Amino acid sequence: MAIPVRGFAVCLRAARAPLVDCDGAARPFAASGPPLTSMRVASAPWSPGSPASAPSIARRVAAMASTHGLLPALLACAVATLAAGVLLRVFDLSNVVILFLFTVVLVALRWGKLAGAVAALFGVVSFDFFFVPPVYSFHLSDTQYLFTFALTLVVALVIGQLAARLREETASAIAGEHRATALANVAGLLSAAVSTEEIVDECNNTIAPMFGSRGWLLLPDAQGRINTQEPMLDGAVAQWVYARGREAGCDRSGEGSPVRYTPVVSPLGTRGVLALQGVAPSPSAAGEQQRLFEACCALIGQALERIHFADLAREAEVRIEGERLRHALLAAVSHDLKTPLTAIRGMAETLESATGLPQAERVSAVRAIRDQSDALHRLVVNLLDLARMQEHGIHLNREWHAIGEVVEVALAGAAMALGARQIHIHLDADLPLVELDACLFERVLANLLDNAAKYTQARANLWIGAHVGGNGLLLQVEDDGPGLPSDVLPETLFAPFARGVRESAISGVGLGLTLCRSIVEAHGGALHAYPRQPVGARFEIRLPLRQPPSIEPEQNL
Amino acid sequence: MTRQRILLVEDEGDIRHFIRVALEREGMTVFEAANAWEARIAAASRQPQLVIMDLGLPDGDGKDVIRDLRGWSSAPVLVLSAREHEQEKVAALEAGADDYLAKPFGVPELLARVRAHLRRANLIGMGGATLSIVRFGDVQVDLATYEVSRNGAPVHLTPIEFRLLAALIRGYGKVITYRQLLLDVWGPGYSDRPHYARVYMNNLRQKLEEDPARPRHLVTELQVGYRLAGICRGEATLSAAPPVPSERGLETRYQA
Numbered sequence: 001m002a003i004p005v006r007g008f009a010v011c012l013r014a015a016r017a018p019l020v021d022c023d024g025a026a027r028p029f030a031a032s033g034p035p036l037t038s039m040r041v042a043s044a045p046w047s048p049g050s051p052a053s054a055p056s057i058a059r060r061v062a063a064m065a066s067t068h069g070l071l072p073a074l075l076a077c078a079v080a081t082l083a084a085g086v087l088l089r090v091f092d093l094s095n096v097v098i099l100f101l102f103t104v105v106l107v108a109l110r111w112g113k114l115a116g117a118v119a120a121l122f123g124v125v126s127f128d129f130f131f132v133p134p135v136y137s138f139h140l141s142d143t144q145y146l147f148t149f150a151l152t153l154v155v156a157l158v159i160g161q162l163a164a165r166l167r168e169e170t171a172s173a174i175a176g177e178h179r180a181t182a183l184a185n186v187a188g189l190l191s192a193a194v195s196t197e198e199i200v201d202e203c204n205n206t207i208a209p210m211f212g213s214r215g216w217l218l219l220p221d222a223q224g225r226i227n228t229q230e231p232m233l234d235g236a237v238a239q240w241v242y243a244r245g246r247e248a249g250c251d252r253s254g255e256g257s258p259v260r261y262t263p264v265v266s267p268l269g270t271r272g273v274l275a276l277q278g279v280a281p282s283p284s285a286a287g288e289q290q291r292l293f294e295a296c297c298a299l300i301g302q303a304l305e306r307i308h309f310a311d312l313a314r315e316a317e318v319r320i321e322g323e324r325l326r327h328a329l330l331a332a333v334s335h336d337l338k339t340p341l342t343a344i345r346g347m348a349e350t351l352e353s354a355t356g357l358p359q360a361e362r363v364s365a366v367r368a369i370r371d372q373s374d375a376l377h378r379l380v381v382n383l384l385d386l387a388r389m390q391e392h393g394i395h396l397n398r399e400w401h402a403i404g405e406v407v408e409v410a411l412a413g414a415a416m417a418l419g420a421r422q423i424h425i426h427l428d429a430d431l432p433l434v435e436l437d438a439c440l441f442e443r444v445l446a447n448l449l450d451n452a453a454k455y456t457q458a459r460a461n462l463w464i465g466a467h468v469g470g471n472g473l474l475l476q477v478e479d480d481g482p483g484l485p486s487d488v489l490p491e492t493l494f495a496p497f498a499r500g501v502r503e504s505a506i507s508g509v510g511l512g513l514t515l516c517r518s519i520v521e522a523h524g525g526a527l528h529a530y531p532r533q534p535v536g537a538r539f540e541i542r543l544p545l546r547q548p549p550s551i552e553p554e555q556n557l
Numbered sequence: 558m559t560r561q562r563i564l565l566v567e568d569e570g571d572i573r574h575f576i577r578v579a580l581e582r583e584g585m586t587v588f589e590a591a592n593a594w595e596a597r598i599a600a601a602s603r604q605p606q607l608v609i610m611d612l613g614l615p616d617g618d619g620k621d622v623i624r625d626l627r628g629w630s631s632a633p634v635l636v637l638s639a640r641e642h643e644q645e646k647v648a649a650l651e652a653g654a655d656d657y658l659a660k661p662f663g664v665p666e667l668l669a670r671v672r673a674h675l676r677r678a679n680l681i682g683m684g685g686a687t688l689s690i691v692r693f694g695d696v697q698v699d700l701a702t703y704e705v706s707r708n709g710a711p712v713h714l715t716p717i718e719f720r721l722l723a724a725l726i727r728g729y730g731k732v733i734t735y736r737q738l739l740l741d742v743w744g745p746g747y748s749d750r751p752h753y754a755r756v757y758m759n760n761l762r763q764k765l766e767e768d769p770a771r772p773r774h775l776v777t778e779l780q781v782g783y784r785l786a787g788i789c790r791g792e793a794t795l796s797a798a799p800p801v802p803s804e805r806g807l808e809t810r811y812q813a
Contacts (some may be wrong), residue, residue, distance in 0.1 A: 270756075403770070404770055405755065405758075439779060551753060551756055
């Protein structure tokens, strides 16, 4: 088995790392295709993806030589020797030695320690062979040259090693800076994300390409299942990685390069799986790349966790707000239910016990019972509507209606409550049909008319008008009563439990307008309150208009 | 004049009680039934002229009782229901009921409807089928000659408008569902197009009503259908003087 020299450790590790089959069974990593490194080992380089054949020893040595800069070192020595041969015509032999030292420094700076040492050795050897008399021989005429060689060799080695270390430190400083910049970028991108979708986008489009050709961040659903439609990915492997919190590789033969699955871990557990395809960094940069990759995974995990907790906090807030509303509703409803019930019961008992009650008193007691039960009825109807809408959402039973019919029915229903109030209706004769839930919409008008009856004096005027304006239908209900309360904004009237007159004798929990607005908005419309000039209030409903269905002309029927 | 016989089917005792008191004060005889079984027996033995029926009975659905009743009786049926869904109303009407009242209802409203339906049944019983002239408000319709006039002036109606009006007249003031109207006027292919009825009803109102926005005769039953109110036959004008001002509106709305 042919393995790159430094890939040996890799293979041992890879053999321990399990690989999950598509059917979910784990099998040893090394048994399948090309080995993938376990990235948790920072020093292990990523193996080249090509399957190892059997290269000749010469080719391996040559490869190694080129890898570590040995060939350039030998070449540099040769060049230095030639140069020295030329220079020796002008300079003294002892001065030319410096040229070899200089070469060693250059080689060590460029190709590292080993190349520097080789250059030092060959420099000394070629100096001996070519320049020290007798030339073209390793024999020495003067034994003091031995001292010179030894010293030169030691000096060359030391200088070479120092230069090489300088080079490595510079390189690692530059790489560190690159990593820091990249990390800062990733951190910036992730911290700007406000939803998991954005994080997924950043991972797939920005972060993954830093490490491989393509990448996907896979997130579990509510049941902890990882689903993916991506044909390159294997859901079972991703699920395994997510469940175990361990890394795995998967090669689906013939479908491009293998995909590596890395768990995205946050302090409180695994949050997802990052799948990378086409991981091919240069071996020398592998360690840096690996550390950067791990740091990015940690950042992604933290970002996911941050959003998870932000979601939890938001849900809790909604729940608390719902709870608060429920309490307010309960308090208001129990007040508004009990008040008329108490009155009804009291009046009934008065009628029951008092035998000598004057006729006028009896009539007013009976009238009061009826009024109170009407109020109770209106409240119950609103509550039921509200409960129905909250339970099922607002379900609209839309049909094409003539708005005039809805007004007619609402007016007939409110006739008793409106009493002697003058009602002026201005509906254009050619109003188009509107698509609405007539029963819900009748509730809107009924509530507006009820409000008018509740808050205006017995001889007030009411105006109901409808016309097409802008790109919608405009429906207005106006009165010349006391108008909207001056101390609150008109919009607050539409908040639940808002009432113009605080704790007044007028019953109703202020659900009416809230209900009206919900219904109108469910129709895609808007409901607003305005003061009417010179006195009174004006409620305006704006409904969007669509092309009504065609009606066949009569002669065709 | 003989006392009119009313069958009251309602499982709640208090409601039965106040309806009974109200009807007896009107000079009617009331028979009570608290469930579907009693209702079937009472209907057969008492031969009521009008039935007031609660839909939610302890031993069955009021609609089934109405269907059975329709097999042999044409007495008007007035449905009482706490269920607000329009589908329920439509189902009751199509089972054979003539009208419905949603709980809670007022006594004046109930009485107005009972009177209206008794008058209507009376008109049919008088053999009015031979009379082709019908009046409501200031409108006169001759079903034989297709002539319609308002305040003596002829009104032109298109054939569809006339068929719609005739269908309402044939109902004698009972609620006619959209489906029934569409089948009757437009034919089977149109039963799911209630907007046809709405558009033509608007035309009819513009031509026949004094105030089309607040019709007194061509009355909307939202999501259910229409009824023709205030109808009378030939020269026989039937109108009772309403006792309290607030009931005047009801009387007109439900007068047949």
